[in-house]
Amino acid sequence: MKTLKKNAFIVSCQAEEGEPLFGKETMVKMSIAAQMGGADAIRSLYPDVVKEVKNVVSIPIIGITKNRNLKGAFITTTKKDIDELVQAKADFIALDCTRRERPEPLPELFNYLKSKYPNIGIIADIADIDDVKNIIPLKPDYIATTLSGYTDYSINRPCPDYELIREIIKITDIPVIAEGNLSTPLEARKAILNGAYAVTVGTAITRPQIITQRFKEYLADFQDDELLAVGIDIGGTWTRGVLVDRFGIIKDSDKVRTASTGKEVISNMLSLIKKLKTEETHFLGVASGGRIDFKTGVVGFSTGLIPDWKGVGLADIVEKEFNIRPIVDNDANCASYFQHFITDEDNMLMITVGTGIGGGIINDGRIVRGAKGGGGEIGHIIYPGNTKECSCGKVGCVETILSGRYLKENIYGKEGKEVYKKIREYSKVMAWFIDTLKATLDFDKCYLGGVLPNYGDEFLENIKNSFKQISNEKNADFINYSDLGEFAGARGAALLSLHKGEI
Ligand SMILES: CC(=O)N[C@H](C=O)[C@@H](O)[C@H](O)[C@H](O)COP(=O)(O)O
Structure with a gap:
């Protein structure tokens, strides 16, 4: 049996029907690109693709078949799937080893593969630790975390699932391949350092439509406009506001004395925003003294400098009024950010x-x-x-x-x-x-x-x-x-x- 080298970096080059890159030709090119980039192995979908890829790359190939029509397990689930992948010259075959409904029992598939094709390495794609416990007696050559998050019983697992890697290596010596939702080089490295023997990355390299979508989502709040932002700074004495462009250049500004009750401070803040905000302004930031929970936009603690301030949900208040979720941060953090x-x-x-x-x-x-x-x-x-x-x-x-x-x-x-x-x-x-x-x-x-x-x-x-x-x-x-x-x-x-x- 061939083995994967330790700390191998595997690239999954897959496109299913309906995906823009579906087809042998594109997947062959993708696999060549992955090998050129230094991939140690390729995970390849469908026997006809595996066959073509095998002709052009020299690194090992993990072959799989998917049958999305099946209700439960769907990755390489029958003896026929296995035969076709072996004929296509896959070096390894990955089997869906989740506890879901399946056309042929898992022990039968393992027996078949091991007795008929002893030189093919078996990778068990699992979703959680109970899947692992089930398949240990069947002795796969590798266990891959591929299906964590993709079954109803693993839907709430962490993502990426480093925890699962750590759980698996505690109970078995079978090498673990980290696979699924690894999006950055840092995450791939972390997977190995959490105990994975090798790591597989797919979408982040080979699904351009999803990569584009990720960029687009991150930029989605940039509309067809000048990127103006209103910033409010609620200090102990003054509440100041500005309208700035993306370079921090002031387009408008105003200030009022910080009021003596929390209610008035809020009302002054909202008035200032209203006054400075133009039609084209879609970004709002609020700076305030005190301890601000940046994630929730709530004032966690404040000295008596601003009255009734502790517990005020600044982000929610602003969002309710303007329908824009603001950034809320401590005032000195904001000032130092501007200096930086x-x-x-x-x-x-x-x-x-x-x-x-x-x-x-x-x-x-x-x-x-x-x-x-x-x-x-x-x-x-x-x-x-x-x-x-x-x-x-x-x-x-x-x-x-x-x-x-x-x-x-x-x-x-x-x-x-x-x-x-x-x-x-x-x-x-x-x-x-x-x-x-x-x-x-x-x-x-x-x-x-x-x-x-x-x-x-x-x-x-x-x-x-x-x-x-x-x-x-x-x-x-x-x-x-x-x-x-x-x-x-x-x-x-x-x-x-x-x-x-x-x-
Ligand atoms: C759940 C499922 O069908 N996973 C498939 C398994 O072969 C592939 O679609 C994934 O791309 C592959 O596992 C790599 O993962 P990611 O693309 O997240 O890096």
Whole structure:
């Protein structure tokens, strides 16, 4: 019997009747292309196709037949199917080994194949672990996960089904071929690393109509228009809104004071969207302070800065009003996204100094959101020795000494010796803060945004000097003001909506 080599990459070149590439000629060309690309074997459908493919490729062929008219099992289910595939010179034959109705009993097919054609390798296509238990006594040469998700009893299995691979290798030494719904090189690699002996990929390589559909679906929200987006940034003091194009260029903007009740904040947000949104705008993004569950668009936790905010389902509210599902993200995440978008920096930290302290972390080009959206909530790191009560309920958060509130109360517009002392203290804490975060994240750039740039270059120099004093890095040039203006968060939210929240 021929064997498949370890970690083999198998390409399934199949088209059934009704599919655009159906026919020997196209499948032969597809198989040649797969071999040219380095495939270690081909999975080929119907004896007449197998025969032609065998003439032009030198790699092994797994032959199958499908009979879609059958109610239950449909991949190579009869002795006649087996005879035809052997005559066509298949090296391996895959049999449907699911627990479904079938024309001929499985043990009979196995016996027939093994006794009549001992040189042909048998692959058992299964859908779940109970199928595997059933066929182990029949001793197939390989087990393939091909039918996971395709029987009524496996419909809810994970996809790709790495879990099934792991389950199989626990109970048998028969090598497993990972097959079914593997769409990317990363997924193929993961299948092998989860224990598969070899991996088969079909649709993602050989069904252009489905590949096209996948692209098209991902781009489906791009309509025949200019790709405009409205972004709203709900901060502790101001609620700002912009209408931008795909480059983040502002077409229109407006702002209102953030209201004192959650209800009013929502009503102001909706009014702002209404005002800025044009007929052609199909993308909406909302940035808000607090912990935002990016997947559901719900505010998970918020300090008292915005009242009655915890639990508000921002995405649902906006969708209900405008019939567009918005992207909802933390305000500092949105601001840092905009900074990343403008500067192309893949490892950066943004500290936004406003009513509170916000943090936006871009790590390897992605926003760090964490499990529940709390990633980057750096203002609530406790500064050693700080006894001030924070609006979040904790004591000692660095926000209580670095926020805009603190600056306003102690530094802004003040004169005299006392102020210099306060500036020195502020710089020292900010330097500690940056150094602590750098030890965790090792970013290339740190941007200070929000109201801080209004304090001028000398203020920034103080922070940099304090950093040089406490850190073993003697260069503080990576610390800069973010000069993207007051609409950075709103622009970031709008752009994120165009990018589906990804970067
Ligand atoms: C369920 C079924 O009929 N599977 C068939 C089995 O031969 C093929 O249509 C699949 O293309 C093949 O298994 C590869 O899987 P994917 O195309 O998902 O990479």
